[in-house]
Amino acid sequence: MNNEFMPNFLLKRAFLTPKRTAIYFHDETLTFQELYDRAYDTAGKLQKLSLRKDQYVGVLLKTHLDTVIILFALQLLGVKAVILNNRLTPTELTWQLTDSKAAFLITETAFSNMGLPKQIIKEELFAVEKEIPVIQEEISLSEVCTIMYTSGTTGNPKGVMQTYGNHWWSAVGSALNLGINDHDCWLCAVPLFHISGYSILMRSVIYGMPIVLHESFHVEKTLKDLTEKKVTIMSVVTTTLTRIVDHLKEESLPNHFRCMLLGGGPAPLPLLEKCVEKNIPVFQSYGMTETASQIVTLSPEYSLSKLGSAGKPLFPAQIKIELEDGQAASKGKPGEIVVKGPNVTKGYLFRPEVTREKIHDGWLYTGDIGYLDDEGFLFVLDRRSDLIISGGENIYPAELEAVLLAHPDIVDAGVTGMEDAKWGHVPAAFIVKKEGSTLSEEELVQFCLDRLAKYKVPKGFYFTKSLPRNAAKKLLRRKLWEWIKEGSDKE
């Protein structure tokens, strides 16, 4: 089909507007031509090291200009990037590399001593003599571009396949909602290994728009660059937006700034009220790795009148709410949020059975609960019951429980989220110990730190005699959550 094929995004962008600024990183500024030239060189070096089209290759890098160049080099070669969260432990990383059959791992010195297989160290890569790379001048929209892992109720993470088309349509859907202005500039202070960050790179080349890339979020640096780099749009999560708002005091954001794109769960009322007061235009949104970023977005004019709503689905997307019996929910009635659109993943890597379970006829069953109001605005009541969002990172209780249950002294374990002033939510674990065990909280923390990224380690451990389970022995996580709410320690 004709609709399938398009020029390679960065190649085309460098051809159309070679002299436009592509990226600001610290004191460096690259045009699209310069970005292309560096990605092209790097593609030549990667090819020299035997990377080839259609391979899966792990990428474990900090957010950095080099990372941007490497990610685009992989697109030029037609290599599928398995983009790894750099806060994971060696065990977690190895699992994802094995699962994705990664032919190589591109990483950097800082991460090179974890004993991961088939490493290409960035610092050494750049010193390699390049050869002339075979560039994929044309791409198919249905071809896989990136893999990002996400967990689920089963404990094991699954690789979400994001095609070029998913990224393309996500960028276009966002553009039709936010507009594309001549002077747009997007600040990226979210990780490139998350879809929130990676999608900014794609928008940059598709729109021909500069981005300001920060290695991590710093509130002073953010405010400085919003003014100096004339940033118009920024992606934030609740925790970062809170820090910006708190830091602003009397002054307001510069006039050219037009959009705080807020992801990672609904925002608390006081925060939104403060934003209105300080004239900060907040676009709340709902999305996930499987939708290649936002799929539902709320415009600022509705941020108070539709408080708590995630908005309406972007132009190319559709949404429905389904009851447990498979019927469509009527207006106002909660059910599972089901989404469809060309930005929705075609499935999970090497897991056709999970794909078939989650995606029916193009409709993705998110597991999240919500309802549509009379005007069709989406209200997300609960991210899937097993999901904890902590400072923008997703944490899956089942994954933590599997780790805890591997401890010889633990007979049962249940994990839930608890509220936290700084991170929104953090995980808490309920533990049933073997009779006579002297296992302490300190030992448990260390046990987890050895196996889980630090942000996943439970911030609270509660020893209890039994866990709440239903007749089918299914863990009732919501009950655990109530226990915490009640402030009760069940030991």
Place this chain on the structure above:
Amino acid sequence: MNNEFMPNFLLKRAFLTPKRTAIYFHDETLTFQELYDRAYDTAGKLQKLSLRKDQYVGVLLKTHLDTVIILFALQLLGVKAVILNNRLTPTELTWQLTDSKAAFLITETAFSNMGLPKQIIKEELFAVEKEIPVIQEEISLSEVCTIMYTSGTTGNPKGVMQTYGNHWWSAVGSALNLGINDHDCWLCAVPLFHISGYSILMRSVIYGMPIVLHESFHVEKTLKDLTEKKVTIMSVVTTTLTRIVDHLKEESLPNHFRCMLLGGGPAPLPLLEKCVEKNIPVFQSYGMTETASQIVTLSPEYSLSKLGSAGKPLFPAQIKIELEDGQAASKGKPGEIVVKGPNVTKGYLFRPEVTREKIHDGWLYTGDIGYLDDEGFLFVLDRRSDLIISGGENIYPAELEAVLLAHPDIVDAGVTGMEDAKWGHVPAAFIVKKEGSTLSEEELVQFCLDRLAKYKVPKGFYFTKSLPRNAAKKLLRRKLWEWIKEGSDKE
């Protein structure tokens, strides 16, 4: 494939931004909700008259708000609109209606006495009692939305199939080039039966942008509305742009105006120079019915330095220049212009053999001649040799020759374009009469008027003893053109 499906464009737009202005027409203003409601009502009436999904239905209407409503009603029903040029003769119209197997013809009183088959008269349609229509809430991008006829070297017009995807990608490609600003408003003073006009309707619903619709081009009305309706973009052809520029005298266009999108062939240097002088931002473009409007566009900053260039292909599109032996032409070397992209037609209605001849592996062979310069800018040297562009209308010599040859007194006929101060070019005919015939120019004009739209009737007739043909007896139209240039009457 997931990428195939999207919500019906107008339905989705009315859902997303119901209160935004969709269209200004004379003193009427409709929001997207109102436009949807009227299209929905009309769909109910059309369904009552037995229109059904997947039928081909002719549309022969003047440019008018009613036409917009009917065109969207057809999209809601999933009916494929065969959009007819309302300057054609009954013979020409009947040919296209028969060729497209049109189940009905939607027309209006002004055109109802031409004896065309299966008519639904607009004025009667609106009086019909409506029923509840079956709306296509979801559309497939590969589904045919519209058919527009275009002629070729063979004389008979062919129906170009334009899918929803073609229109979508055309709108998106244009947006990525021109941007989408909050306050954009597009003036449509080109016919809705041409892709230049129809594509403005599609951009309106896809962007959520108001349009100002004029029944035809009037320079005073245009200048008035550019200011009063705060128009930012307008589609023009050389003749209309010339009239605007001539009319402007001392004053300049309002500040909010940002783009004259110029189609229908390269612009003459003096016109472009005047536009620069008067600060009129002209975007020259190259496109055709088969590409669902522009596929190559030149930004104003290059309008003089790249004088005569049509620009670079839009983001989703690709272009190459091919020599007669099928090899790619090197930079600067002329050859056939070949284009590819998701906005390119999937082919000609009921003509798989023509489709196979014109489209190879997604690449459309345009028949136009051009070259790419060192920087990749396209220069169109000649629209396909048999094409005459007269005031934005395409005229195909082969079609006129076929009509002339049907006259009993004519043994041979050849048509070419000649320059015309008002229309750019007009057709001229060279005639070889039967020995002893007394056929006069007046008789020939009347003969043509009975069979051809008025704009196609040759403005000059030259009687000659023979026509220039090559060894294979192929007519050398370029030779005719030279004869005219030399001012010689060959009789």
